[in-house]
Amino acid sequence: MSRVWFQRVSIVDLYLWAFRLVVLFVLIYGTVGTVRAARYGPDVWMDLLVFGLSQGSIYALIALGYTMVYGILRMINFAHSEVFMSGAYVAYYVAAAFGRSGYLDRNPLVSLLVVLAVAMATSSTVALLVERIAYRPLRGAPRLVPLITAIGASFFLQYTFRGFFGSGFQAYPEAAILRGKWVIAGIPVLRTQLVVIVASVLMLLVLYLFVMRTKTGTAMRAVSEDREAAALMGIDVDRIIATTFGVGGAMAGAAGLLYALVFKQVHFFMGFIPGIKAFTAAVLGGIGNIPGAMLGGVFLGLFESVGPILVLDGLGIVAPYQLRDVIAFTMLVMVLIFRPSGILGERLAAKKA
């Protein structure tokens, strides 16, 4: 008899609740500890916030590619992080040429726009190629098959770039106009970070309008809603899928350039970590949901920028900044385990019901 209530609550549930409580406790304990110690002034927090915002907007741009592809094909495009890397990498050569000739400093706006266009075009092309060669023949295959293909494509691309361009870091040239800080509303902000934030917001806006207002965007939404029905309505599904990859790739290319502007270097392995984080952002916002991806990206950027100091410092952990990625990955794991539908996913689902 006494087993009855026991059976209702399974060991797994108990474990998961214990896990949640531990994480919550660590969060609160660390935060309280940091706040009470009051070791950092408001300017430090402001810097961290701005940095997090600029990181987050880059993640948001990458996350769009994951989320759009997932919305349509229900697959994680593992190679998206390499799409991101490819744009930054190829654009580097254009930027370096501009830098050498001095054009970058003479006419920074035009040259940066050209570099941006190159990055977007490259990433878009790579995404289209991957879709055409690796994914298209697998429509309708069991789910594990495209996923393994995607992992393979990702490593193939990484090491292809290594073979093409070498295994070293390449230092991105810096436009003189982007050095130093601007003071906005009394807060000094690094110029690159401001540019990154403004550019991302613009890009996100354009994409949102594209998906919501244009005919192609409508077709994309229709395909992600119901592929067969969309095909019956006369939508060329293959073409729309390719467009999705292309647009997602272009966003990733833009993100790649912005990332390179912030960190000032490119490397063939640079895509992996931002890619995983952007995926986290996409899931966080509710995968398949475009505004969700934007929100998730910004949230993740802020949290991983502020988190290490806010939480870990209070726990008395040495060198908390090394554990920045651990925070992002923990967040990824937590979200996937406890709220795989994401923040906005739930609300939308509730609205529909």
Place this chain on the structure above:
Amino acid sequence: MRAGGSWAEAIRQGLIWGGVAVFLAMVGMVDTFAERQIVAGVISLGLLLLVLTALVMGYQVARRAGGRAAMVLLRGALAGALAGALVAALVWVASVVNLRAMFVSATPRLFALLSFGRGPAGTHLILLGWALGGLVGAAATLLGKAVRGPLFAGLAWVLVVGLFQEVVQLQLARTRAGSAIQMLLFSTEGLLPRGALIIFVLAAGGSAFLRWRRPASRRWREALPPSRQRAFRALAVTLVILLVLLVPVAAGPFLSQVLVLAGIFALLGLGLNVVVGFAGLLDLGYVAFFAIGAYTMALLTSTGQHGIAGMSFWAAIPVTMVASLIAGVILGIPVLRIRGDYLAIVTLGFGEIIRLLVLSDALRPWLGGSQGVLSIPKPAIGGFEFRGPEQLFYIVVAGCLLVIFVATRLRDSRLGRAWMAVREDEDVAEAMGINLVNVKLLAFAIGAAFGGLSGAVFAVMIGSVFPHSFQLLISINVLALIIVGGMGSIPGVVVGSLFLVGLPELFREFAEYRFMVYGAALVVMMQLRPEGLLPVAIVRRELHVAEEPVGPPLPAEPVEVRPASDG
């Protein structure tokens, strides 16, 4: 097929394979491999790569486009000329623009190789050469099987000997008779044309002989009574085991080292095979258990400053496996309800978290941070110390045999069938009364224990552990060897690890392109043969076995029948 269609196919193939050739050139493979002479002074591996591309192209064109013999040859040549045109265009571009500023491997030597040393002036030679390659490749399809088989065998053996000539020479030089053979086949520059010819003749002759005699020997074997057949098989197995035991003695330290590494990956693969192959749970963070095993072993046995117990290897092995098992359960419980893609990402996250934690300064006092844990003693029994790779080989083989035995028994058990049911369809499996929680956790835990064992052996082999040894790439490597070998296939894992881990060690130039080739292999395998390479061979053999029974049928294995309910 319509005539126009097959010409279009030839053009398509020509452009595709021309693109492949340009890619191989620009990614640096041709140039890097040009340093490796297959037959001294005649052909380098870089050139061979291009020749093979042309031949495969011709073969593909002939197979896909079909048609009469003359047409087949013509189409092969046309495709070849098109591919050559792409290569010629590359050579021309390189002569106008400085490609080197961007592409690290766009060396003058590369373009000399591509254009027979003539640069853009050699365009006609390039076109001609490629057309010839396509033609020969297409012609190969016209040969009968009896000619093609020995021909391929001979060429393949020359390639293998040429590719691994350092190792071959090293092995030959170990004995007196071998040295004589070495003198005959090799010079200081490498494999001599004379040697290549001898190898070709021997291999082609052997292949032809086998083709001729094998049916007879099989008939003879099949005519034996079943008891004798079984004795025959037992004899073969014993012989193989004896040979394996003798390997380190015959192979020497270098090859033993390679084999130990391959064995460690085989252990990892066997463990991941339980999780991915049997139960269908794609785990990308498998390296975590490898790391946990290695670090547990290191901490328990190290005589350095981080050692905590000073245990012996043999005492630490069970502890290590139990620790990994527990880690498997701890990391397994949260992901029980996650499926497919999300599972892959969560496990990847776990793997990275563990690596970053080990690497961090926060845990440095216990785990040594990036400096790792040093001075792990070698295992010993009585006075015999497993000092180097030649001795460790036996530990690895013993571990592999143990794990293979356990994995085989598990696969054929009730649990194994439950795993396969879960792999095929989780919902149906649950509806059939399979306890998903237990079954999945057991898969994670057992896989983790195997991974931990592998990590322990790895720690002992290196003598120290560093966080840098536990990159995501290990997980990908193991995944690749499982997929290529065949998911769920135990022999597939062993062969996969020998090929995907062992060969790159022997062939160092390849190491740089290793992950590129793995990635391509995963993509191609998923499209052409998602079930992997070895299951096919097994299925084929099983089909032949099914044809075999001549006399009275063999007594069937007793099938254990149990009531379906779990009590």
